Amino acid sequence: MNNITLKSHPDSARTAGRNAGDMVDDRIEDGVFRVDRSVYTDRDIFAQELARIFTRTWVFLCHESQVPEPGDYFSTYIGEQPVFVIRGKDGEVRSFLNACAHRGAVLTPRRQGRALTLTCRFHGWCFNAEGRCTKIKNEKEGWPEASIRSEMSLKPVARVASYRGFVFGCLDPDVADLETSLAGAKEFIDLLADQSPEGLEVVSGSSDYIIRGNWKMQAENGVDGYHVGTVHRVFASAMANREQRDGVEGVRKTEAGRIAGGVPTGCYDLGQGHMMIWAGRSTPEAAPLWEARDRLLATYPEGKVRWMIERGRNLCLFPNVLLMDQPSTQIRVFRPLDVDRTLVSVYCIAPKGESPEARAARLRKFEDFYMVTGMATPDDLAALEDCESGAKATGARWNDMTRGLATMTEGPDEVAAELGAKPVTSNSCWDFETLYHGFYRRWSELMTETQEG
Amino acid sequence: MTMVETKAAPVTRDAVEELLFLEADLLDRRQWDEWLSLYTPDAVFWVPSWRNEDQTVENPELELNLIYINGRGGLEDRVFRFDSGDSYASLPLPATSHVVGSVRLLRQTDEQVEAGAKWIVATMSHRRGTQIRSGWYDYVLRRTEHGLRIARKKVTLLETAIDGTIDVYNL
Incomplete structure (x- = not known):
């Protein structure tokens, strides 16, 4: 007998007609607080969580001691999205979506490493620790009229902040500041x-x-x-x-x-x-x-x-x-x-x-x-x-x-x-x-x- | 090349293989007491974690390990837990099959023998079906009056994200 279930089947039928709003039964004044177990199994709910929770809240990225020196990077994720944290020459900790501005290849070869210039291993584009594109291989041949480099910066994680050395990032620029959110x-x-x-x-x-x-x-x-x-x-x-x-x-x-x-x-x-x-x-x-x-x-x-x-x-x-x-x-x-x-x-x-x-x-x-x-x-x-x-x-x-x-x-x-x-x-x-x-x-x-x- | 610095009769690769194969078989057959008896009282059982993509940790005292047991009592703790019937993950206990190969004698003295080997272990659990893992062994075997005993076993585990239960019985 083999009980392995690698992927559960999409079973939206069983929760048809229910939405996330029905899944937390919060009537505490009547002594009721219960959670629908499909929050753990429903694929639609999971997709909504990625879109609504992981992109709109402060997500923990790393501890500052994991990027102690300029050029030190740490690769991680916000929900499903690859991002990296990097310390710039100015000592500032920044974070970017981990995707080359050109074809989207992940830029960091390791979880942790040091590189003041991140060179994409696919076509050789270069980015500095401030996310700016510093080199496009054979740029003049491809774009003879004018350089496009200045438009090819990495996409920053909208908000990055550290509380007592713990670094968090949020993809939503309008999120409340980190200290407020830590409550x-x-x-x-x-x-x-x-x-x-x-x-x-x-x-x-x-x-x-x-x-x-x-x-x-x-x-x-x-x-x-x-x-x-x-x-x-x-x-x-x-x-x-x-x-x-x-x-x-x-x-x-x-x-x-x-x-x-x-x-x-x-x-x-x-x-x-x-x-x-x-x-x-x-x-x-x-x-x-x-x-x-x-x-x-x-x-x-x-x-x-x-x-x-x-x-x-x-x-x-x-x-x-x-x-x-x-x-x-x-x-x-x-x-x-x-x-x-x-x-x-x-x-x-x-x-x-x-x-x-x-x-x-x-x-x-x-x-x-x-x-x-x-x-x-x-x-x-x-x-x-x-x-x-x-x-x-x-x-x-x-x-x-x-x-x-x-x-x-x-x-x-x-x-x-x-x-x-x-x-x-x-x-x-x-x-x-x-x-x-x-x-x-x-x-x-x-x-x-x-x-x- | 085997370095020999011994006045006593040299230990042969056959003898080392016999011990390693016996250990593997005792684990697969769940003969825990006999398995424990292969270890010296001061034995070290070490599974380093990975420091980065290329290197495991090297200083077990001051770096984080997957398993670092200093003394046979620590192995007894492990057996106690997974054999108790009270460990959620260990009831039922997965079945295992150890394959040990590429055994090499690296160095020997009057006191001990150093040997390396490679391993493949199949673990059959009701939660995950059968999973295959592999890695390296580095042994220090001590000559004792009862024959060769394991004074140190270092297991290098080749797995980036551990999916399933791993303990001393399936390494």
């Missing part, structure tokens, strides 16, 4: 960015993997505290065995306390579709950042340092990136390949200047949990892929998202207030699902609002 997520990004006075760096080495599931499942799973005690129970057992066998101490401790429970947790709807879960660390002295505690306490308010060191956090920035600071620190970028296929790229991000012991512990914890070749992430993927398969059972239409509704509060709870953070709603357990309301409201808003032009 309540900013203070939580600061908790990462402020870990070292020298800033953060993406550590050498990375991994890409494919989820045979819809991209929104990755967004949800990254901030789903509810599955941790079931799907990752076996990880916690393996770590308990290890600690007993090897007598692991200090930063090498594996910090599985969040899985076993018994620590305070919570979740936030941060506005604009951004979401976060947090859990107290059962052994904060095992955090790789613990060594910096005195320095941090001398620099920042105690409440902020408590957030940095004593609470692990998974932050999902709508629509395409997760910033994790749990046992290790991760940028997890996800890209929709198809309605039921998502490409995930994972990077370890770490404070510059940390000790080799802390760095090694951070990396080993990353490999144990976050790597697709590790002992936790494959179990997440299997669960998501079963949800993708189950979503095709058309008679079972709805995903309920009201768990924890009774304890949801508007605005910041006491814990968020320690940081001065301003979530739209707060909830007192990371098992609760009220954080998804913001994500699907933002989704619904983008999918249904009338587009101009």
Whole structure:
């Protein structure tokens, strides 16, 4: 028996007459919030998402440490569209659609590289890091009257901005500025960015993997505290065995306390579709950042340092990136390949200047949990892929998202207030699902609002 | 060319092949305890990630790896998880077939033997059907009173975007 389904069949018949506006059933005043499972399977919806979400919101592109010097480029995607980020001679970070102005060949031969001049390998046209066409091979023979170079610049990504070193791009020139769009997520990004006075760096080495599931499942799973005690129970057992066998101490401790429970947790709807879960660390002295505690306490308010060191956090920035600071620190970028296929790229991000012991512990914890070749992430993927398969059972239409509704509060709870953070709603357990309301409201808003032009 | 710096009787390629083929067969037959017994207590099992399109990472301590296990206990952790019945991705556990070839002895001393090989592994999972992966092995085999044991196994995996479950049993 071969159960492989590489491409699901277009099944618009099953959702005939429904549109995106019918797929988020938001009647919270009546205690109802549910999402139609065809948001994960419907090919028409997927096409609309690419047009309405990925072209009109700030999409995470890379971290500035991935393009440190003039001419350094990083190739990535906004939805399906190839783009690259490049640092100019002036130090400015820019981004362009990754398509030669002539015949459209992708210009960057690698994911990351250095080139103050990008030469198209097809016909030899040259572009500088400001996107201007600097050379057309045999231009005079082709256009004897006048040079066309000045009209042949690369198409820039309409808006590029960086928040605390995290670079985002948007194809819509009229989008609200990045800081406004990051809404309540900013203070939580600061908790990462402020870990070292020298800033953060993406550590050498990375991994890409494919989820045979819809991209929104990755967004949800990254901030789903509810599955941790079931799907990752076996990880916690393996770590308990290890600690007993090897007598692991200090930063090498594996910090599985969040899985076993018994620590305070919570979740936030941060506005604009951004979401976060947090859990107290059962052994904060095992955090790789613990060594910096005195320095941090001398620099920042105690409440902020408590957030940095004593609470692990998974932050999902709508629509395409997760910033994790749990046992290790991760940028997890996800890209929709198809309605039921998502490409995930994972990077370890770490404070510059940390000790080799802390760095090694951070990396080993990353490999144990976050790597697709590790002992936790494959179990997440299997669960998501079963949800993708189950979503095709058309008679079972709805995903309920009201768990924890009774304890949801508007605005910041006491814990968020320690940081001065301003979530739209707060909830007192990371098992609760009220954080998804913001994500699907933002989704619904983008999918249904009338587009101009 | 095999470099020999040994007073003891030199290890032959046949003996090395026998060990590598035995390891492959024990994995395919899920004889986990026998498989673990092929490793020294301080064994390193290393699958580097790719630093860029041309190079894997070279410093496993301070760069990110796909797998970096220092000590046989780390292999026991892996077996514990995928054999527990409690790992979502590992129930049912994919079946595997390892093919090991192009075995070469690279260097040997009184203490150890270095050998290289190439591998192809078919993994049959109910989620993805049968998938073929391949790569290289670099082994350090230690001479012990029980015969040759694996002190270090480096697996170079030729796959850009990992599609499916990969663990120590199907590398």
